[in-house]
Amino acid sequence: MKTFGGPALFLDRSDINTDEIIPAKYLTEITKEDLKPYILEDLKLPGFDPKGPKTQSARVVVSRANFGCGSSREHAPWVFEVNSITAVIAESFARIFRQNMFNCGMAAIEFPKADLDLIFSHAGDDDAAMNIDIEAQSLTVSGGGKQKTFGFDLSPFDKALVLAGGWVDYADKKY
Amino acid sequence: MGKTTAEKIFEAHLVEEPFPGTKVLKMDVILCHEITTPIAIDDLIRRGKDRVFDPSRIKAVIDHVTPSKDTKTATQAKILRDWARRHGIKDFFDIGANGVCHALFPEKGFIRPGNTVIMGDSHTCTHGAFGAFAAGVGTTDLEVGILKGVCAFRQPKTIRFNVTGALPKGVYAKDVILHIIGKIGVNGATDRVMEFHGETISAMTMESRMTLCNMAIEAGGTSGICQPDMTTVDFLWPFIQGEFASKEAALAEYSKWAADPDADYDQVIDIDVTALQPISTFGYKPDQVKFVADLPDTPVDQIYLGSCTNGRLEDLRIAAGVLKGKRISPSVRGILSPATPKIYKEALHEGLIDIFMEAGFCITNPTCGACLGMSNGVLAEGEVCASTTNRNFMGRMGKGGMVHLMSPATAAASAIEGKIADPRKYL
Numbered sequence: 001m002k003t004f005g006g007p008a009l010f011l012d013r014s015d016i017n018t019d020e021i022i023p024a025k026y027l028t029e030i031t032k033e034d035l036k037p038y039i040l041e042d043l044k045l046p047g048f049d050p051k052g053p054k055t056q057s058a059r060v061v062v063s064r065a066n067f068g069c070g071s072s073r074e075h076a077p078w079v080f081e082v083n084s085i086t087a088v089i090a091e092s093f094a095r096i097f098r099q100n101m102f103n104c105g106m107a108a109i110e111f112p113k114a115d116l117d118l119i120f121s122h123a124g125d126d127d128a129a130m131n132i133d134i135e136a137q138s139l140t141v142s143g144g145g146k147q148k149t150f151g152f153d154l155s156p157f158d159k160a161l162v163l164a165g166g167w168v169d170y171a172d173k174k175y
Numbered sequence: 176m177g178k179t180t181a182e183k184i185f186e187a188h189l190v191e192e193p194f195p196g197t198k199v200l201k202m203d204v205i206l207c208h209e210i211t212t213p214i215a216i217d218d219l220i221r222r223g224k225d226r227v228f229d230p231s232r233i234k235a236v237i238d239h240v241t242p243s244k245d246t247k248t249a250t251q252a253k254i255l256r257d258w259a260r261r262h263g264i265k266d267f268f269d270i271g272a273n274g275v276c277h278a279l280f281p282e283k284g285f286i287r288p289g290n291t292v293i294m295g296d297s298h299t300c301t302h303g304a305f306g307a308f309a310a311g312v313g314t315t316d317l318e319v320g321i322l323k324g325v326c327a328f329r330q331p332k333t334i335r336f337n338v339t340g341a342l343p344k345g346v347y348a349k350d351v352i353l354h355i356i357g358k359i360g361v362n363g364a365t366d367r368v369m370e371f372h373g374e375t376i377s378a379m380t381m382e383s384r385m386t387l388c389n390m391a392i393e394a395g396g397t398s399g400i401c402q403p404d405m406t407t408v409d410f411l412w413p414f415i416q417g418e419f420a421s422k423e424a425a426l427a428e429y430s431k432w433a434a435d436p437d438a439d440y441d442q443v444i445d446i447d448v449t450a451l452q453p454i455s456t457f458g459y460k461p462d463q464v465k466f467v468a469d470l471p472d473t474p475v476d477q478i479y480l481g482s483c484t485n486g487r488l489e490d491l492r493i494a495a496g497v498l499k500g501k502r503i504s505p506s507v508r509g510i511l512s513p514a515t516p517k518i519y520k521e522a523l524h525e526g527l528i529d530i531f532m533e534a535g536f537c538i539t540n541p542t543c544g545a546c547l548g549m550s551n552g553v554l555a556e557g558e559v560c561a562s563t564t565n566r567n568f569m570g571r572m573g574k575g576g577m578v579h580l581m582s583p584a585t586a587a588a589s590a591i592e593g594k595i596a597d598p599r600k601y602l
Contacts, residue, residue: 015361015460019568024547027210028240028247030217030254042570066362069395070568071547072297073211074313095329095366095397096297100313157197157327167327171319172224175190175199 004087004107005131006059008143010123013045016063017070018097022079024071032078039079055083060130062119063090068097068108077101087132089139091116102158105166107132109139109152118148134162177435179333180400181368184308184432188291190325199327203290203307205320207235208276211295213254215318227262228324234285235259236268236276239543240550248550274515274541277301277483281385282515284414288403288429293317293326298483298565299398300391304384305411306403306432308368311392331368331397332441334359335434338373340449345599347493348383349485349563349582351375352390353454355446357464365395367441370434375448376401381410382489389484390565393461403429455561455581455595459569467585467597477560478509478590479572480536480583482546485563486514488521490583494563495527497587497601498534504593509536510552512544534590548572561589 020043022035029035040050049055061080067090068076077100080086087107101108109132111119118141122128125143132139137159140149164170178186188200212235219225227233235255243249252269259267268279277298286292288306292299295317302309312326320326336355356363369391376384384406388399401407408415408425419425452466457473480486480494491513503509511531513519519541522528528538545552546564554560554576563586567578581589584598591601 017568019547019566019571023570023574024549027549028245028251030213030247030250032214042574044569066365066395069361070297070566072295072299072311072313074214074295074315077313092362092365094395096311096313100315103313103315155196155329156194160194167315167319168218168222168322171323171325171327172222174193175323175325 003131003133004060006129007057008060008062008128008130009054009058010120011043011045011048011061011063012120012123014064015066015069016043018068018073018076019070021068021076022073027073027075032082035075035079036082039083058085060132061085061088062130063088064116065091067093069094072096074100074104077104077106081106089119089130102161103167105162105164107134107162109154111150111152115150134159176439177437179368179434179438179440180306180370180402180432181308181331181333181398182438184289184291185330187289196329197327198330199325200291202293202320202324202326203232204285204292205233205317206276206280206292206294206299207233207255207317208239208296209237209251209255210239211314211317213251215314215321216254216258218318219322224322227264227321230262230264232324233264233321234266234280235264236273236279237270238273238276241273241540241542242270244550272516275483275486275543277385277389278487278514278518281305282517284411287411288407289432293320297392298389300396301385301389301483303388303391303398303400304381305407306401306429308398308400310397329366331366333368333370334364334442334444335370335372335440336444336446338371338375338446338448340375340447342375342448343451345453345584345597345602346448346451347582347584348379348386350451350454351448352387353456353464353580354451356390356394356462359394359444361394361460361462363394364391367396368398368400369394369396370400372402377404380489381406382487385487386484390461393565402433453582453585453597453599455579455585456567457579459567461565461567461580467595470595473579473595474559474593475507475561475579475589475595476558477552477554478503478507478586479545479552479560479562479564480510480586481512481514481544482564483514484565485583486512486518488518490563491518491522491527494583494587495530497584497598498590499530501534501591503535503590506593507590509534509590510539510545511536512539513541515541545572561586561595
């Protein structure tokens, strides 16, 4: 059973773009690992420190609408991956970013605003954590002594990519 | 029920629908540049799959950082160059022949109506100007495209834009698309194709249509698409005259990709351009737009003319028309990057380069340049650029820098005044 989860990093703004996730000047790096120190470097949000402990410990990012808009750079999912963040939860995603996440065998999961508001109510909890079960299509949010489980939609194709570990192996076998 | 252009293209290229709602399509053209392709090449080598599905359908260019600025970018260029040679990719464009991908590849006639096109670059939507389905993808989709010639898509819905009215003086395709993005928002066309119709579009050159489709992604759009017509045929004629008995025959063939009158749209949006004025962005998102007249006293430090949005000959002619016989303000730096060698050469022959140089502009080689702040023309913290590019995200052109997006005419007028300025008084 494929699960994702761990401490959450809350980024409470819509339209967080790929330049904020990984600035273009780092696109000259040849390996994914080299991107690691530059995660979210240009993102300016009140109380957010790209080099802070919350970023370091995060395994899941929680954000708002149109997450990952802008460039097609897969460096955005990669900079999450090499920082051990393998899932993003948001109200909606830009198409290319969402597909890139699944193509890498990671998860980009959408929740209606009402559910997302409940998830964001844990933003102040130091122990806020997410547990995502891809096969059961459920998210368990915990923090501040409370816990709640939400269901989510996932297309069969995206689910197959996560379970297969990405698109290259899947496509090479099939086409 | 009739079909949209994208639906027709999807139907004609369908390999299979492995799951409901996901369509695997055959790709006609795979475009590559040196930023997003090398990691795909490395991964294919690592997997023992260093192959290409068809070298004649793969086109590659070094354009983002060229000539290379350091060891890392030289390595990226070398990986792409060696790979193109190794696999016999004839349409590979290196220094001396290289230019901005979304200007260079159309100029070579590589994109035809009804094509499916992918590239590891979000502005691939530009090529929809030819009546193609063209989408930006990540490196993994590109890698599979290179290896297998296929790509998977959710079937996108289509928003139809009926654009009517004659463009007023000083108002161009760039103003139209900024107006549309301002109206629908940066998320307004996510997972949607933006299909452009109407007399305003019909009257546009292919260059203007490319400007329009180029920024579809700034509204989240998968592809912009214009309807193939005689303007499309005229542009492509040098490349297709061996395939068709006449232009009329080519038009008849290409017209089969036109949307049916009874096609089903997600939304239909009417845009009347009659009262449109020159537009500029004012914030850090492409949907934050205002009429230039409503942005008084907005000083700028740099002017950038170029990019896949507005670095074509038509753009240079318009900007030169504003700048002719004038000097740019001593408070600004002007940078022009003609988008391709052909454009550069024609601008030289037409005397446009003289006009830019006499006005005080620096001319760079064809490259993506300042647009994404990874090679030349980078801003210092707190600096502002009036730019003909497509993205104004915070720090896009350099950490702490700000970008205002506008047409070449508005950028040229802004160069003269040292602040965002209305071009109409110079036309």
